[in-house]
Amino acid sequence: MNDQLMKEIPPVAPGIFTLPHGEETQPRLLGGFCPTCEKHYFPRSKYCPVCLGALAEADLGSTGTVYSFTVVRTRAPLGLPQPYGIGYVDLDGTGLRIFCLLDPNCIDRFQAGLPVRLAVGPLGHDGRGAPRLRPFFTPQQTSEERSK
Amino acid sequence: MASAVVLGVGMIPFGKHPELSVVRMGAEAAYLALKDAEILPNQVEIGFFASAAASRILGESTVGQNALWEVGVNKIPVINVENACTSGSTALYLAYNAVLAGQVDIALAVGAEKLCVPQTGLLNSGETELDTQLGMVAPAGFAMRAYRHMKEFGTTREQLAYVAVKNRLHAQHNPMAQLRKPISIEEVLAAPMIVDPLTRLQCCPIADGAAAAVVCSSSVAKHVSRTVDIKAAVLCTGSYESPQDMIRWETDYRTCAMAYEKAGLGPEDIDLVECHDAFTIAEILHYEALGFCAPGEGGPFAVQGQTTLGGSVPVNPSGGLLSRGHPVAATGLAQVFEIVTQLRHEAGFRQVEGAKVGLAHCMGGDKAGDTKSCTVAIFSRRTHA
Numbered sequence: 001m002n003d004q005l006m007k008e009i010p011p012v013a014p015g016i017f018t019l020p021h022g023e024e025t026q027p028r029l030l031g032g033f034c035p036t037c038e039k040h041y042f043p044r045s046k047y048c049p050v051c052l053g054a055l056a057e058a059d060l061g062s063t064g065t066v067y068s069f070t071v072v073r074t075r076a077p078l079g080l081p082q083p084y085g086i087g088y089v090d091l092d093g094t095g096l097r098i099f100c101l102l103d104p105n106c107i108d109r110f111q112a113g114l115p116v117r118l119a120v121g122p123l124g125h126d127g128r129g130a131p132r133l134r135p136f137f138t139p140q141q142t143s144e145e146r147s148k
Numbered sequence: 149m150a151s152a153v154v155l156g157v158g159m160i161p162f163g164k165h166p167e168l169s170v171v172r173m174g175a176e177a178a179y180l181a182l183k184d185a186e187i188l189p190n191q192v193e194i195g196f197f198a199s200a201a202a203s204r205i206l207g208e209s210t211v212g213q214n215a216l217w218e219v220g221v222n223k224i225p226v227i228n229v230e231n232a233c234t235s236g237s238t239a240l241y242l243a244y245n246a247v248l249a250g251q252v253d254i255a256l257a258v259g260a261e262k263l264c265v266p267q268t269g270l271l272n273s274g275e276t277e278l279d280t281q282l283g284m285v286a287p288a289g290f291a292m293r294a295y296r297h298m299k300e301f302g303t304t305r306e307q308l309a310y311v312a313v314k315n316r317l318h319a320q321h322n323p324m325a326q327l328r329k330p331i332s333i334e335e336v337l338a339a340p341m342i343v344d345p346l347t348r349l350q351c352c353p354i355a356d357g358a359a360a361a362v363v364c365s366s367s368v369a370k371h372v373s374r375t376v377d378i379k380a381a382v383l384c385t386g387s388y389e390s391p392q393d394m395i396r397w398e399t400d401y402r403t404c405a406m407a408y409e410k411a412g413l414g415p416e417d418i419d420l421v422e423c424h425d426a427f428t429i430a431e432i433l434h435y436e437a438l439g440f441c442a443p444g445e446g447g448p449f450a451v452q453g454q455t456t457l458g459g460s461v462p463v464n465p466s467g468g469l470l471s472r473g474h475p476v477a478a479t480g481l482a483q484v485f486e487i488v489t490q491l492r493h494e495a496g497f498r499q500v501e502g503a504k505v506g507l508a509h510c511m512g513g514d515k516a517g518d519t520k521s522c523t524v525a526i527f528s529r530r531t532h533a
Contacts, residue, residue: 012281042390043278068299068394070291071344077272077285086283088292088517090391097391099279099517112299124283127275134282 009122012132015057016043017120019133026062027120029091029098029135033058040094060096062118063140064089067097069110079125085110089137103138115140152247153375154527155254155362156185159485162357162473163326164264170202170358174215174260177358177478181256182219185362186372189220192362193252196227196242198235198259198477200512205268211260221256229477232273233424233512234383235259236359237480237523243363244381244525253365259482260358261475268354271476273514287351287427289514291343294429297395298345303432303447305345309336310451311428312349312470318457319467321497324482326355326473350428355473359481361488376491379411379505381525386518395444399519400437400511407524408439413505415439418461418526420490420500422483423509425468434509435463457498465490465498476512480523483508491529504529 006019018028032044032055039050040058048055069087076082085102087110102110103119116137123134139146158180160173168176174197182189197212208214212228231238236259243255272280297303313333319325331349339347369375384403392398408414415438423438425431432446440461441449449455455463466472466486469479487506489495505528513520 013278016278067391068292068296070288070295072283072285072288073341073343074285074287077269077283078281080283084283086288086292088392088394095391097517099282099284101282112296 006133009131009133012126012134013043017118017135019120027118027135028062029060029118031058031060031096032056040096042096042098060091060094064091064116064137066110066112066114066116068112069102071107078127079129080123083107087137089116101134101136103136106139109139150248150250151366152244152363152378153366153369153530154378154484154488155187155364155369155372155375156181157361157485157488158184159324159359159482160357161324162355162475162478162482165356166264168356170199170206170208170211170260170262171214171218173262173356173358174211174258175218177260177360178216178219178221178256178258181360181362187254187362191254192221192224192256193254194225194243194246195221195256195258196229196239198229198239198480199261200230200232200235200476201261201263205265206262212258215258215260231512231521233426233474233476234480234510234521234523235477235512237483237508237510237525238383238521240361240363240481240484240525241381241383241523243361244378247363247365253368255363256360257363257481258358258360259477259480261477262356263354263475264356273520279514284514286514287343287346290427290429291346293394293433294345297429297432297447300395301444301447305337306333307447307450308345308350308428308432309333311425311431312336314450314456315425315464315468315470318465318498319471322466322471325467325471326353327471346427346429352426352469352474355475357473357475357478357482359478359485361481361484374492375530376488377528377530379413379526379528380407381523382406382410383521383523386515386520388516388518390516392517394517395433397433397437399522400433403522403524404437404439404509407526411526413526417505418507419503419505420465420487421461421463421507421509422466422468422486423463424511425464425470426474428470430511431463431468438507438509457500462500465495465500480508480510483510484525487527491527
């Protein structure tokens, strides 16, 4: 999908990712950071749960490693593909392990330890049928690269 | 120090009850508990009524006042409780604390839920939560724990399946259970896959149901037989810290340890357990958190037979959530019903021989790879003078 069309679809939640823009070719996850406690959070809330200081917006990057995953084969909620993959990913450089969707086009490729990168696309709806952009993780190595 | 006992329990069979409203079910369980306790409604001084889904699914609110009015419990504080799958055990926790604090002599805890209606859908942990919006559904958190447990500890699909087989074996003698037909490991593994690696027979079914308990001060209950002492009732919320170790579940370990400490007891003292086996892997994780085996050993421990009736510590002699079904807010009090029945030595064919100490464990909600609520209560058979 071209970038202009993507920008017309609202994100599933505000402030959790940025789309590629200018020289930045990758979508990136956004979270919170407490400069006092030096801890990252995702998603970002207003206050640090340790010191109650204000959280700053933080770029959480776009790469990580799969910690665990599963494939949901029951009736999919929110117009998600059936079946769909979800997992927990350890985000590089942040110490965070976050829950996330996995690329529905290659659910058979995921396993613990797999390096993944963030993608964003129209995936499912808002519960009332209106499309939403959702972040998901996809293997860093494409199928073509893998078969070489 | 003040102490509290369970004076009476009541429960209706779990299953599909299209003819019964959530109010009627709750009232019936309360009636049965009052009759079992041999008290009148005007002796109850506070009521805690748990229903996790009535407002969302049925559009009902303050159900507790409606249900308790049907059995004559009025003019007293009635508090409605929602705490996901621990709603019923939270009601017990509140009743226990009200008695322990000396606020009242007699408290009533009731849990009722109606889920077998078309609008129920998949249970989640809040519609607007980001995890829910990204596709988290109740079985998935446990499926990811199962995958990780298999990968790190070598737990097998057969060991997972064994939990479902064992609990169904127990359920054949429990008239309160929805599913009572024994099943084989092959049947469990061949059932439709719900969330890898959990098949349908490894996920608890939904149900309609209600259960209740009358809690009272031991000073009031001293002349009453068939009472059961409450040695501890604790509730912990998750830490939600990231990264969560999903198979060395800190919140589970912490809650179990707190209950043991308050009761002055340890895993070696427990004669039977009712635990939150919403999915087979959950029971295996709880064996480890409860200290019945070393971390990571829950799979082999499951198949060794200690947790089967006749073993050293039978777990879910009622058949558990996997066989009873899970009318969310009623489950915690159904566990109390089973433990009290066992400690009174009135459980018939599923009786744990000589049972003196029983433990009820419940868990609910999912947030940031952690549970939102975990409860553990420990009960002991009263030694009559």
